[in-house]
Amino acid sequence: MNAPAYQEEQMKPEYKMSSENLDFYYGDFKALHGVSMDFKPREVTALIGPSGCGKSTYLRCLNRMNDLIPISRVEGKVTLDGEDIYAPSLDVVMLRRKVGMVFQKPNPFPKTIFDNVAYGLWVNGIKDKAFVQERVEESLKQAAIWDEVKDRLQDTALGLSGGQQQRLCIARALAVKPEVVLMDEPASALDPIATQKIEELIHELKETYTIIIVTHNMQQAARVSDVTAFFYVGKLIEVGDTDTIFTRPKKKQTEDYITGRFG
Amino acid sequence: MRTERLVQRLLGLAAGCSVAVTLLIFGFMVILGLPLATGGTFFRMFTSAWLPHQGVYGIAPMVAGTLSIASLAVVFSVPVSLGCAALISVLGSGPLPALLHRLVRFMTGIPTVVYGFAGIFLLVPLVREWAGRGSGMCILSAALLLGVLIAPTMILFFSDSFASVPRTYLEAAEALGATPVQKLLHVVIPCSWRGLTSGVVLALGRAVGDTLIALMIAGNATAMPGSVLEPARTLTAHIALVVAADFDSLEFRTLFACGIILYLCTTVMVIFTRRIGAAWEQQRW
Ligand SMILES: Nc1ncnc2c1ncn2[C@@H]1O[C@H](COP(=O)(O)OP(=O)(O)O)[C@@H](O)[C@H]1O
Ligand SMILES: [Mg+2]
Numbered sequence: 391m392n393a394p395a396y397q398e399e400q401m402k403p404e405y406k407m408s409s410e411n412l413d414f415y416y417g418d419f420k421a422l423h424g425v426s427m428d429f430k431p432r433e434v435t436a437l438i439g440p441s442g443c444g445k446s447t448y449l450r451c452l453n454r455m456n457d458l459i460p461i462s463r464v465e466g467k468v469t470l471d472g473e474d475i476y477a478p479s480l481d482v483v484m485l486r487r488k489v490g491m492v493f494q495k496p497n498p499f500p501k502t503i504f505d506n507v508a509y510g511l512w513v514n515g516i517k518d519k520a521f522v523q524e525r526v527e528e529s530l531k532q533a534a535i536w537d538e539v540k541d542r543l544q545d546t547a548l549g550l551s552g553g554q555q556q557r558l559c560i561a562r563a564l565a566v567k568p569e570v571v572l573m574d575e576p577a578s579a580l581d582p583i584a585t586q587k588i589e590e591l592i593h594e595l596k597e598t599y600t601i602i603i604v605t606h607n608m609q610q611a612a613r614v615s616d617v618t619a620f621f622y623v624g625k626l627i628e629v630g631d632t633d634t635i636f637t638r639p640k641k642k643q644t645e646d647y648i649t650g651r652f653g
Numbered sequence: 654m655r656t657e658r659l660v661q662r663l664l665g666l667a668a669g670c671s672v673a674v675t676l677l678i679f680g681f682m683v684i685l686g687l688p689l690a691t692g693g694t695f696f697r698m699f700t701s702a703w704l705p706h707q708g709v710y711g712i713a714p715m716v717a718g719t720l721s722i723a724s725l726a727v728v729f730s731v732p733v734s735l736g737c738a739a740l741i742s743v744l745g746s747g748p749l750p751a752l753l754h755r756l757v758r759f760m761t762g763i764p765t766v767v768y769g770f771a772g773i774f775l776l777v778p779l780v781r782e783w784a785g786r787g788s789g790m791c792i793l794s795a796a797l798l799l800g801v802l803i804a805p806t807m808i809l810f811f812s813d814s815f816a817s818v819p820r821t822y823l824e825a826a827e828a829l830g831a832t833p834v835q836k837l838l839h840v841v842i843p844c845s846w847r848g849l850t851s852g853v854v855l856a857l858g859r860a861v862g863d864t865l866i867a868l869m870i871a872g873n874a875t876a877m878p879g880s881v882l883e884p885a886r887t888l889t890a891h892i893a894l895v896v897a898a899d900f901d902s903l904e905f906r907t908l909f910a911c912g913i914i915l916y917l918c919t920t921v922m923v924i925f926t927r928r929i930g931a932a933w934e935q936q937r938w
Contacts, residue, residue, distance in 0.1 A: 455828060483830040491828035497821035499840065510829035513839065559825070566829060 406431040406600040407452060407489075407570060412466035414447055416459065421447045424466070425626045427619060429570070434592060434601045436611035436632065439621035440647070445604040446494075448621070449572050452602065453489040454482055470570070487514060490568035494575040496555035498547035498562070503539050506547045506558055510566040525565055533561035534591050553584025560591065564599075571595065573603040577610065589614050608648055612636050620644045679916055686909030698910055703875040710907040714877040716914060718792070718885035721878065722867060723860035725796035730804045730856060735842075737804070738811030743837050754812065760805040769869035772798040777870065784882045790872035793881040799866050803856040810855060814848020815841050847931075854926040858919055864889035888915055 405428040414422035421444050429435055437445045450456045451468060454475060468475050475485050487510075498506050507526040516522060526543075530536040535557040539550070547558055556576060563571060573592075577585040592614045595601060605611050611618050612632060619629040620643070628635065628644045639645045701711030737757065741750045776798055781789025818841050826840045842849070864887075867873075872884020873894065886894070888911045895908055 453828065455824065458824075458827065483832060486828055486830040493821065493824065493828075495821060497819075497825045499822055499825065500844070509826070509839070513826070513829055513831040513835045562825075562829070 404431075405429060406471065407602075408467075408469045409448075409451070410467040410469075412448070412451060412464070412468060414444070414451055414456065414465075415463040416447075417461045421624050422451070423625045425621075427626060427629055429600055429602060430617075431600050432596060432598070433616045434596050434603060434614055435617040435619060436615035437602065437604045437619050437621060438606070438608060438611050438647075439627075441606060443621040444624040445621050446574050449491075449574055449602060449604050452570070452572055453486050453491055455491065457482065487566050488568055489570045489572060490563035490566065492556070492560050492563050492571065492573040492576045495579050496552055496559050498550070498555050498558050500546065500548055502544050503547045503550070503558060504543040507561050507565050510562060514566060526561075529561040529565040530558075532564050532595070533557045534587065534594070535561060551584070553580045553587060556580060556584070556588060557591065560588075560595075564595075568599065570600045570602065573601065575604050575606060578606065585610070608636075620647060622647070679913075682909045682912045682916065686906065686913060688906060698907060702877060705904055708903075710904055712888065712891065712907060712911055712914075714875055715886050715888045715891045715911065717877060718867070718871065719861060719887040719889070719915075719918075721792050721881065722795050722799060722871060722885065722887055723857060725792065725881065726799035726803060726860045727853065727857050729797060729800035730807060731853060733800070734804050734807035734811055734852070734856075737808045738815055739837050739841075741808070741812040742815040743841055744833050757805045757808045761809070765802060765863065765865045766869075768798060768802050769865050772866070772870050780882075787882060788872065788884070790870055790884050791882050792871060792878055792885050795867050795871035795885075796881070798870055799860050799863060802863065802866060803859045806859060807852045807856045810848060810852030811845070814845035814852070817848070818844040850926045850929055854922055857922055861915065861918055861922075862889060864893050868893055 407429040408427070410426050412422055412425040413420065425444075425448055437448065439445055447456065451464060452475075456462050456464065464476060470485065470488060474480070499509065501509070504526055507529050508522050511522050511525060516525075527536065527540075530539060535554060538554060539558070547555065550558060556579075560571075560576070577588045580588065589610065592601060592603065596616075603611075603614065605614075615632045617629065618632040618635040620627045620635065620639075620641075622643055628639060628641045630640075635644065636648055639648065645651075698711050698713075699716065700713055701709055703709070703711055703714055737753065741754050741757075745753065772794065777789040777794050779789075780791065780794045780797075781787065784791070784793075822840050822844060823836060826836045831839065867887040868890040871887065871890065873886045873890060874884035875886055875891075876883075878885040892908050892911050895904060
């Protein structure tokens with residue numbers, strides 16, 4: 391954001407986020423081994439790999455959600471616009487405002503639909519009613535759920551279907567105008583139609599946001615992403631254009647995985 | 654299968670027993686207190702003063718004493734307990750939460766009389782000095798000490814219900830950039846209304862039912878208290894004091910009225926707060 395110019399030059403300005411040699415430990419267990427990867431602005435990157443290979447762990451390193459885990463440890467570097475997000479001087483609250491997150495299971499608060507979307511604005515100190523109203527509507531429209539909920543904004547969010555709840559959670563994340571949106575298997579708990587809606591939504595959001603999505607569904611990765619990264623037991627095995635990864639992978643492990651020989 | 658049914662029966666029996674005992678006690682108090690009602694003194698008792706030498710046995714001052722001491726104690730104790738519970742389950746980091754938790758659990762085990770004793774030597778002189786009059790044995794002292802006494806119960810209840818707030822809500826708030834305090838105010842507390850109300854009822858029940866602190870600290874005056882700096886006598890302390898002196902007189906009989914009041918108080922409180930808790934839960938937060 392406010393990184394000095396010389397730093398921008400050094401830190402590959404064409405990338406929105408980068409990680410360099412990122413290691414992550416849960417206590418003694420090393421869950422990530424030297425992951426280096428770059429994310430271009432307004433691109434969708436899919437993280438794929440068998441379950442337990444560290445996709446979620448990696449994703450959560452990108453907005454420091456792992457800070458909550460008591461005995462965890464991060465080594466290496468993650469940057470957002472060239473700024474080290476693990477620097478002691480960094481404001482985690484500001485970071486999370488710029489790097490939003492959507493979780494695997496839809497997790498709306500047991501509040502009204504309106505309050506759910508407005509929540510992020512309130513915690514960021516925005517109180518102007520008209521502004522909040524406007525932003526809530528805008529976010530719900532962006533998340534392609536406005537038409538379904540516009541007549542019942544004051545109803546509880548828990549009355550929505552799973553797919554609607556997930557789109558509401560996306561609207562909630564978008565309301566604070568993040569720059570990067572992290573999604574951890576956002577459609578895995580949803581039925582095919584809801585999944586399709588989420589995928590279409592990702593296509594539209596790509597115009598504005600940098601999106602990093604974890605998925606265990608390879609067709610989904612192929613459909614929604616520009617870049618695909620294959621993880622295996624805590625290591626980034628291969629990353630490249632989605633077309634290339636799915637048609638001409640360089641590594642044997644990647645090929646085995648995408649052709650369904652393991653995982 | 655057979656043992657299961659046996660266990661079920663035993664548990665049913667135990668539950669039945671406890672219900673029966675509660676009802677029996679109530680019946681016992683009503684029957685023994687009945688002569689008062691027929692004598693016409695029963696209702697006067699609730700409004701008049703306690704003047705045994707003139708044959709007037711009103712318990713209005715004691716009702717006032719109980720209500721003021723118990724409610725003040727809860728008023729003092731709730732914010733402190735909320736803060737402590739928040740430190741234990743949401744805000745604290747490092748070894749502090751675990752230490753605090755252990756300390757609070759330890760506090761629940763300290764006998765009440767120790768609190769009373771400490772209160773007489775530490776709290777009462779302080780209040781006396783601050784007030785600049787009286788003996789320091791007054792409603793305020795008793796309420797403060799009682800607040801300390803009931804805090805651990807509340808803290809444990811609160812922190813348990815804080816800890817049971819779904820992680821997914823916390824993560825969602827965190828991911829939106831909520832600070833720990835915002836998480837506490839906007840997510841944790843609204844999600845734990847049921848636990849919070851139960852904690853407060855329990856503590857209020859303890860405050861109303863406590864005898865020793867009031868007996869030792871509140872001054873036991875039978876006059877209607879005019880301010881929190883004046884001594885007062887609670888219903889429970891009154892029962893203890895009169896029982897110690899006397900066994901079969903009209904004076905003694907009035908104790909059953911005290912018992913009935915305490916009994917009803919607790920019942921009403923429990924029902925009331927259950928209602929409130931349920932209503933809160935249904936409302937959006
Ligand atoms: N909170 C945690 N504590 C300890 N180990 C964890 C924790 N979360 C995940 N792990 C471990 O880290 C590894 C990677 O997990 P995760 O990132 O969730 O994988 P994925 O999302 O690819 O399925 C797994 O072996 C998992 O058991
Ligand atoms: Mg995962």
